[in-house]
Amino acid sequence: MITMLGAANLLLANPLFTNLDQIFVLLRNWLVGFFPVAIRPAAGVVLGVVAIVCVFPGLFALTTVFERKGLGRIQNRLGPNRVGPFGFFQPIADGIKSLTKEDVVPFRANAVVHFLAPLVLVVTVFMGFAVLPMGRNMVLVDMDSGLLFFFAMGAATELSVFMAGWSSRNKYSMLGAMRAVAQMISYEVVLLLSAVSVVMIAGSLSLPAIVAAQNQYTGSFPHWYIFTPWGLAGFVVFAIAATAESNRSPFDLPEGESELVAGYHTEYSGFKFALFFLGEYLAMFSLSGLGVTLFFGGWLAPFSFLNFVPSWIWFFGKVMFFIFVFIWMRGTLPRLRQDQLMNFAWKFTLPFTLLNLLVTALWRFMGEGWQRWVVCTIILAAAYVIFGRIEMRRQHFGPRKYRYAE
Amino acid sequence: MSPIFYLLAALTLAGGLAAVLLKHLVHSALAVTVAFAGLALLFLQLDAQFAGFAQILVYIGAVAILIVFAILLTHGSELPKGGVFSHTWFLGLVIAAGVFAVLGWAVLASVSAVPQSNIVPSVTVHDIGIALVGRYVLPLEIVALLLTAATIGAVIVAMHEKERAR
Numbered sequence: 001m002i003t004m005l006g007a008a009n010l011l012l013a014n015p016l017f018t019n020l021d022q023i024f025v026l027l028r029n030w031l032v033g034f035f036p037v038a039i040r041p042a043a044g045v046v047l048g049v050v051a052i053v054c055v056f057p058g059l060f061a062l063t064t065v066f067e068r069k070g071l072g073r074i075q076n077r078l079g080p081n082r083v084g085p086f087g088f089f090q091p092i093a094d095g096i097k098s099l100t101k102e103d104v105v106p107f108r109a110n111a112v113v114h115f116l117a118p119l120v121l122v123v124t125v126f127m128g129f130a131v132l133p134m135g136r137n138m139v140l141v142d143m144d145s146g147l148l149f150f151f152a153m154g155a156a157t158e159l160s161v162f163m164a165g166w167s168s169r170n171k172y173s174m175l176g177a178m179r180a181v182a183q184m185i186s187y188e189v190v191l192l193l194s195a196v197s198v199v200m201i202a203g204s205l206s207l208p209a210i211v212a213a214q215n216q217y218t219g220s221f222p223h224w225y226i227f228t229p230w231g232l233a234g235f236v237v238f239a240i241a242a243t244a245e246s247n248r249s250p251f252d253l254p255e256g257e258s259e260l261v262a263g264y265h266t267e268y269s270g271f272k273f274a275l276f277f278l279g280e281y282l283a284m285f286s287l288s289g290l291g292v293t294l295f296f297g298g299w300l301a302p303f304s305f306l307n308f309v310p311s312w313i314w315f316f317g318k319v320m321f322f323i324f325v326f327i328w329m330r331g332t333l334p335r336l337r338q339d340q341l342m343n344f345a346w347k348f349t350l351p352f353t354l355l356n357l358l359v360t361a362l363w364r365f366m367g368e369g370w371q372r373w374v375v376c377t378i379i380l381a382a383a384y385v386i387f388g389r390i391e392m393r394r395q396h397f398g399p400r401k402y403r404y405a406e
Numbered sequence: 407m408s409p410i411f412y413l414l415a416a417l418t419l420a421g422g423l424a425a426v427l428l429k430h431l432v433h434s435a436l437a438v439t440v441a442f443a444g445l446a447l448l449f450l451q452l453d454a455q456f457a458g459f460a461q462i463l464v465y466i467g468a469v470a471i472l473i474v475f476a477i478l479l480t481h482g483s484e485l486p487k488g489g490v491f492s493h494t495w496f497l498g499l500v501i502a503a504g505v506f507a508v509l510g511w512a513v514l515a516s517v518s519a520v521p522q523s524n525i526v527p528s529v530t531v532h533d534i535g536i537a538l539v540g541r542y543v544l545p546l547e548i549v550a551l552l553l554t555a556a557t558i559g560a561v562i563v564a565m566h567e568k569e570r571a572r
Contacts, residue, residue, distance in 0.1 A: 113432075113433075113436065143455060144455060144530050144531055145455045145456055145459055145531045148455075148456065148459040148460070148463065148531070149455075149459050151459075151463055152459040152460075152462035152463040152466075152467065153462075154467075155462065155463050155466060155467020155468070156462060156466050156467065158467060158471055159436075159439060159466060159467075159470060159471065162471065162474055163436065166432060166474070166478070174478075178475075178478070181471060181475070185468070185471060188467070203532075204532075205531050
């Protein structure tokens with residue numbers, strides 16, 4: 001391990017590698033050099049913000065075209081193929097269309113709230129990117145409580161969804177918003193608790209510190225948290241909760257088009273609708289980025305001999321891999337029913353996450369050695385099987401009864 | 407007192423006033439959210455990151471959502487005919503002024519009671535965690551118990567309602 005670290009250090013000393021790895025940091029420093037000394041720190045922050053505001057919507061445009069192509073392939077059709085080569089300029093056409101489309105606000109709508117909702121959504125989602133480390137030294141603000149900031153911003157998006165649904169004065173919008181908020185609140189608990197196990201091991205709420213805690217290699221294999229029993233369990237729960245939190249299939253009930261037209265953004269058209277669309281994809285990116293940072297070593301290379309590849313390529317590569325998984329799931333899985341969704345959140349994932357916290361504590365205090373691997377794996381596997389069996393036994397097929405809502 | 411403090415204070419006060427003065431209940435709830443956000447920003451301006459983010463997470467993410475849900479589920483989002491202002495507003499004003507006076511007196515008294523130092527204390531999340539599970543573990547557990555009892559109580563209340571309707 002020491003020799004591998006030594007090799008990595010040698011590699012880091014190589015100027016070509018350092019320059020390529022730090023290219024964005026160097027670029028920013030070079031641009032900041034043009035400003036007067038007094039406003040340089042502020043200019044650096046503004047440049048970082050501009051980079052985030054440009055890069056992620058660009059990725060969003062790319063992702064929409066890949067998603068439509070990929071879904072087309074899964075559903076045995078072509079997907080967009082008219083604008084540009086293989087339809088790759090489709091997002092540009094869509095952008096022009098949504099910018100020039102008439103912005104219709106319903107007569108009975110609550111105009112101010114209706115206007116503010118998409119803005120609040122996009123702003124809060126963008127804020128989440130501020131604490132994500134996207135490469136070595138590439139984090140906009142290294143906060144002591146970065147993870148908490150991320151979740152605080154995520155919680156604020158729920159309110160915008162409610163604002164959109166309520167202000168539209170439309171039953172479909174209202175029902176969609178109620179579904180969305182109920183779903184987001186339920187899965188937010190799970191999302192937070194599954195991230196807590198990582199915090200317990202890394203001992204920090206700062207995301208760069210969490211990445212640094214995973215920066216070790218045994219042989220050429222990394223010490224990512226996904227490769228531990230509690231990390232694997234935590235990641236599976238995290239991935240489920242993140243999918244639900246970003247309202248993606250199979251958890252896309254809030255916009256279930258077969259019963260609710262489009263859910264909370266039914267009454268939005270033109271650019272406001274585009275903002276909702278953007279917000280959904282940005283939330284996907286930021287949650288994928290958080291998952292990568294917490295469980296997949298952030299910008300670290302998967303093998304120590306691959307350390308020469310710039311760190312930001314690893315981060316964005318991993319994020320795009322998860323976006324691919326999101327699209328794949330959307331093409332594969334059918335939508336859940338509302339009661340299944342809630343039962344799954346509160347009766348399966350929440351107890352399992354709480355157990356995972358205990359297992360993580362056990363892992364922390366059992367010390368190094370093979371015993372903790374065996375004990376933690378057995379506990380989690382047994383709990384998974386037992387929880388699953390109990391839940392399956394409770395299943396009965398027939399007319400549904402609701403205790404609280406009828 | 408920096409200009410940022412005055413801006414944030416104005417934002418918080420405006421949110422609070424709007425929450426009291428607006429006629430529509432949902433508007434009031436959203437205005438309260440603005441006041442919560444202003445408070446969170448004030449915490450952040452005082453370098454209390456944990457308090458600020460916890461304020462956003464708990465008050466905007468949970469309490470505000472809870473309020474709007476309660477309003478919608480009880481059909482309170484329609485405007486009442488007789489106006490929204492209470493007839494006992496004067497009593498309310500007196501009580502509010504009394505509470506404000508007590509709080510203000512406490513804050514002003516604490517200036518002389520607590521030794522002043524110019525060193526800005528740096529409290530990390532780590533320190534807060536140690537304090538919560540160390541020195542303040544009993545209050546923490548009592549709060550946890552209270553919240554659990556409240557949750558169970560809420561479930562029982564909701565169940566009871568249903569059975570009576572049947």
